Amino acid sequence: MKRPFLFPSRRTFLMGLISAVVGFFSRSTDVFAAVTSLDPKWRLTKEEWRSRLSLEAYKVLREEATERPFSSAINNEKREGTFCCAGCDHPLFSSSTKFDSGTGWPSFWQPLEEAVNTKVDYQLIIPRTEYHCSSCGGHQGHVFNDGPQPTGKRYCNNGVALTFKTNS
Ligand SMILES: [Zn+2]
Known part of the structure; x- marks a missing residue:
């Protein structure tokens, strides 16, 4: 039929x-x-993000890659200031919460208020808590429970995903 x-x-x-x-x-x-x-202003296509960012920053921010340890100058940054998202300029961390974790990645014990959101990822099979910029959603790093006081947290950040602005 x-x-x-x-x-x-x-x-x-x-x-x-x-x-x-x-x-x-x-x-x-x-x-x-x-x-x-997430700010609707930052809902960009892959192509739009790719044209805004260096290849290294794109891979970290938009594809959750991890940079090589000790590869970023921001790891050694010791001046007073603010670390912002390299994707959208949103302030993420104060220099007053930065510490030397010895891992080769910029490390902080606390983000600025409401600066990042978290999700659990299984990239390495073992669950890890991923965090990203609350404004553009750009991946920043992972948070662990072996940081210093007062929080005991270690926000292990990719330097290429950050920019630094001195307080002045
Ligand atoms: Zn951002």
Whole structure:
């Protein structure tokens, strides 16, 4: 029997159902991003981000890569000032919370208020807490529980994902 044009085959129907479900969950992710206060101004395409950033910064900020330890001058930065997101300039850390962790990555015991959001990632199979800029969503690093007091936290940041501004 010839199928009328408007009625999809069972297979087409199934494919449609699957894409609807996938679409629903993708949208949920966007809704979640909005709740976690991502600035809509920074919802850029991959191409737009790539044209704004160096390749190294792009890989870290937008693809969650990790820079080589001791590769960033920001690791040795000891002046008073503010460390900002290299993606959008949002202030993330004060120099007063920076410490030398010996890891080769700039390390802080506390971010500025509401500067970063976290999520759990499984890149190394063992769950780790990833954190990113609350303004543009750019990946910054991972937070561990072996930092100094008063928080006991170690925000292990990629230097290429930061810029530094002296207080003056
Ligand atoms: Zn940012």
